[in-house]
Amino acid sequence: MTNSLIKGVKAFYRVNPTYDVCPSCKASGSLQRSHSRNLREKFVSKLSFHKYYRCKQCGWRGAIRIIRFTQASITIILFYLLLIFGIGFITQQILKRLL
Numbered sequence: 001m002t003n004s005l006i007k008g009v010k011a012f013y014r015v016n017p018t019y020d021v022c023p024s025c026k027a028s029g030s031l032q033r034s035h036s037r038n039l040r041e042k043f044v045s046k047l048s049f050h051k052y053y054r055c056k057q058c059g060w061r062g063a064i065r066i067i068r069f070t071q072a073s074i075t076i077i078l079f080y081l082l083l084i085f086g087i088g089f090i091t092q093q094i095l096k097r098l099l
């Protein structure tokens with residue numbers, strides 16, 4: 001049952017913002033990847049789900065999230081958290097009885 005519940009459903013979706021609209025001028029397909037300019041931007045790019053983009057039309061530049069969450073994401077995350085805590089609890093109970 002649980003297998004069929006989550007089968008084929010991804011917890012996260014990676015999107016390509018190059019096909020999205022610009023947050024500033026709303027032009028479609030005008031975004032392109034931009035290099036990180038300083039240490040702070042490199043830090044954001046490496047350790048978060050954000051990448052830096054620049055608009056070819058208006059010159060806007062900023063970080064855009066490349067991972068999207070859906071309603072199913074929450075269900076899957078809760079399922080795995082429940083699974084982890086359930087296994088942790090069972091393991092703890094087994095170890096208590098053995099030691």
Ligand SMILES: [Zn+2]
Binds near residue numbers: 023026059060
């Ligand atoms: Zn723009």
